[in-house]
Amino acid sequence: MAGKALRTRQVVAAASLLWLLLLPWPWASAVHRSDFPVSFLFGTATSSYQIEGAYLEDNKSLSNWDVFTHVPGRIKDGSTGNIADDHYHRYEEDIELMHSLGTDAYRFSISWARILPTEGRFGGVNQLGIEFYNKLIDSLLFKAYYFLLEHAGIEPFVTLSHYDIPQELEDRYGAWLSAEVQRDFGYFADVCFAAFGDRVRYWATFNEPNVAVLAGYMLGTYPPARCSPPFGSCAGGDSEAEPYAATHNVILSHATAVEIYRRKYQSKQKGSIGIVMYTTWYEPLTDTPEDRLATERALAFTVSWFLDPIVYGDYPPEMRRLLGSRLPTFSPEERRKLGYKLDFIGINHYTTLYAMDCMFSSGCPLGQWTQNALAAGTGERDGVPIGPPTGRSMFYVVPDGIEKMVTYIMKRYNNLPMFITENGYPQVEEGHTNAQEWLHDQARIQYLDGYLTKVAKVIRDGADVRGYFVWSLLDNFEWLYGYTLRYGLYYVDYQTLERKPKSSALWYKRFLQSLHEDQ
Ligand code: NOJ
Numbered sequence: 435m436a437g438k439a440l441r442t443r444q445v446v447a448a449a450s451l452l453w454l455l456l457l458p459w460p461w462a463s464a465v466h467r468s469d470f471p472v473s474f475l476f477g478t479a480t481s482s483y484q485i486e487g488a489y490l491e492d493n494k495s496l497s498n499w500d501v502f503t504h505v506p507g508r509i510k511d512g513s514t515g516n517i518a519d520d521h522y523h524r525y526e527e528d529i530e531l532m533h534s535l536g537t538d539a540y541r542f543s544i545s546w547a548r549i550l551p552t553e554g555r556f557g558g559v560n561q562l563g564i565e566f567y568n569k570l571i572d573s574l575l576f577k578a579y580y581f582l583l584e585h586a587g588i589e590p591f592v593t594l595s596h597y598d599i600p601q602e603l604e605d606r607y608g609a610w611l612s613a614e615v616q617r618d619f620g621y622f623a624d625v626c627f628a629a630f631g632d633r634v635r636y637w638a639t640f641n642e643p644n645v646a647v648l649a650g651y652m653l654g655t656y657p658p659a660r661c662s663p664p665f666g667s668c669a670g671g672d673s674e675a676e677p678y679a680a681t682h683n684v685i686l687s688h689a690t691a692v693e694i695y696r697r698k699y700q701s702k703q704k705g706s707i708g709i710v711m712y713t714t715w716y717e718p719l720t721d722t723p724e725d726r727l728a729t730e731r732a733l734a735f736t737v738s739w740f741l742d743p744i745v746y747g748d749y750p751p752e753m754r755r756l757l758g759s760r761l762p763t764f765s766p767e768e769r770r771k772l773g774y775k776l777d778f779i780g781i782n783h784y785t786t787l788y789a790m791d792c793m794f795s796s797g798c799p800l801g802q803w804t805q806n807a808l809a810a811g812t813g814e815r816d817g818v819p820i821g822p823p824t825g826r827s828m829f830y831v832v833p834d835g836i837e838k839m840v841t842y843i844m845k846r847y848n849n850l851p852m853f854i855t856e857n858g859y860p861q862v863e864e865g866h867t868n869a870q871e872w873l874h875d876q877a878r879i880q881y882l883d884g885y886l887t888k889v890a891k892v893i894r895d896g897a898d899v900r901g902y903f904v905w906s907l908l909d910n911f912e913w914l915y916g917y918t919l920r921y922g923l924y925y926v927d928y929q930t931l932e933r934k935p936k937s938s939a940l941w942y943k944r945f946l947q948s949l950h951e952d953q
Contacts, residue, residue: 463883463941466948469890475589475901476946477539478532478923479856481596481641483515484910486545488522492562495551497598498609502657513916519908520931525570531907531924531933532588533578536946539589540574541855541903543596543641546622554603555621564629571633590634591855591903593710594623594691596641597656597913604658610647610680616687623691627699635705637695638780638855639688642712644736647684648803651676655914664800674806675760682762685743685772692774709744710780710855713737713843715835716789719815724791728809731756732789735807738846741779745847747772756808778900779843780855783885786820786835787811787828824877825862826919833884837892844897851898857885858905859938863918869934872909872925878938886945904942908933 467476483499490496503514521528532540548563575587603609603618623639631637640646646656652673654661660671688709695707716732718725734742734752742750747769749761764772792798793808802810813819813828821830836857843852859878866872882904893899909922917928923939926932 475539478907479541479903482545485521487517498657511916541591543593547600554618591636619687620690689771706777708778719788719790728791729789731807778851782856786832837888856905
């Protein structure tokens with residue numbers, strides 16, 4: 435490691451320690467690291483578009499999110515990811531923050547448009563893009579030394595596609611709506627396995643493809659902004675059909691990448707490959723058979739929609755019953771491909787909602803993404819919220835939800851290995867007037883403490899959960915909310931791009947060092 439990089443690390447570590455000492459002593463925790471298995475990975479998570487910036491540097495082409503955010507009115511504060519956290523230039527400083535927390539792993543994603551900027555599998559590989567991720571991975575794995583103490587390297591946990599894809603795929607053939615994308619995604623994955631797989635042991639094909647597809651093709655709120663009434667009014671689209679067509683191609687793109695990994699790389703590189711799903715846990719609004727069935731349908735239509743085909747080779751029966759021929763079928767060749775399955779399930783989990791029946795009851799809100807499941811989500815029962823609200827609408831603090839969600843996935847998929855690939859707490863702009871207020875994030879500490887306690891419990895009860903990642907390392911570009919919502923353990927001053935630890939960073943650091951009292 436070059437002397438300059440080492441010096442940067444030492445300066446950042448010292449500054450970061452100083453900040454931690456200035457912050458008030460936080461929350462005494464009921465959960466300890468020693469409540470988890472020794473090999474359990476604790477980390478933080480980010481994604482390329484949300485933190486990298488450098489949106490046109492070193493031959494990168496435009497992504498779908500670059501184009502989308504440049505359309506006025508799309509993003510709450512009118513912002514873009516052009517600069518974001520400038521992580522592209524500050525990754526060493528950011529790795530230093532991870533070392534100062536004492537995390538074992540770091541979940542990040544690769545910008546497809548940096549690696550293959552033009553013409554997908556027919557264009558060239560951008561060596562400058564490869565170089566950036568090589569430097570990032572090498573710096574993560576490098577062991578750090580402070581005050582003669584050795585810090586182990588940080589395990590890279592890499593997502594191939596976290597919402598952002600090259601815009602040219604969209605322009606050329608409509609991206610996920612065309613079967614063509616399967617081969618392009620396979621090629622992109624192949625390039626990444628070949629370039630980075632000697633050092634990366636955890637690969638996720640997609641991050642939250644359920645959200646990308648529902649927001650992109652049903653609600654029309656994410657690119658490519660396609661939808662039809664009553665979900666929204668978009669320039670084009672069909673909310674009743676396109677989400678299912680796009681999902682079919684996403685699932686088969688996953689299978690294509692896994693087949694390539696299994697055939698060409700896995701035995702040599704010894705890694706594992708999975709997919710990451712967004713998961714809301716649902717509780718029946720009332721204790722009636724109708725609402726209980728609505729709860730099952732809401733889960734099947736949002737989570738099992740992708741996981742059933744990947745694990746069992748077909749869409750969930752709950753969906754087939756309602757959607758009939760609107761749901762595509764897998765050909766024998768496609769079923770063969772699905773046979774490559776996955777090695778782990780990534781669970782992004784933030785909140786729990788009530789589910790109410792819309793099959794027999796009227797008065798359901800129109801346009802929610804569970805509408806085709808004939809179910810609606812709501813945060814309140816008789817005016818009482820399901821848990822303490824956060825600043826983000828429909829996000830409540832319900833720690834039991836993570837235990838129930840993991841248990842559902844464990845039972846439905848035979849206790850396949852699982853990772854909590856995201857869990858975190860949004861702070862909102864309203865009411866915050868200066869950095870100090872953002873830094874004292876006691877609500878986030880309580881949230882993380884509560885959720886981690888339940889993760890420890892579900893592991894004790896037999897769930898094969900192997901890691902946990904806080905969303906996020908840094909405040910960053912939060913999609914439609916721009917920079918108005920902050921999820922970071924580290925505060926980012928968007929004027930100076932300075933990073934400062936919040937109280938939750940100190941809490942996570944202490945948690946990672948903590949032993950159970952009786953040990
Ligand atoms: C899930 C997404 O994967 C991530 O990109 C997003 O920022 C967080 N949830 C918080 O909304």
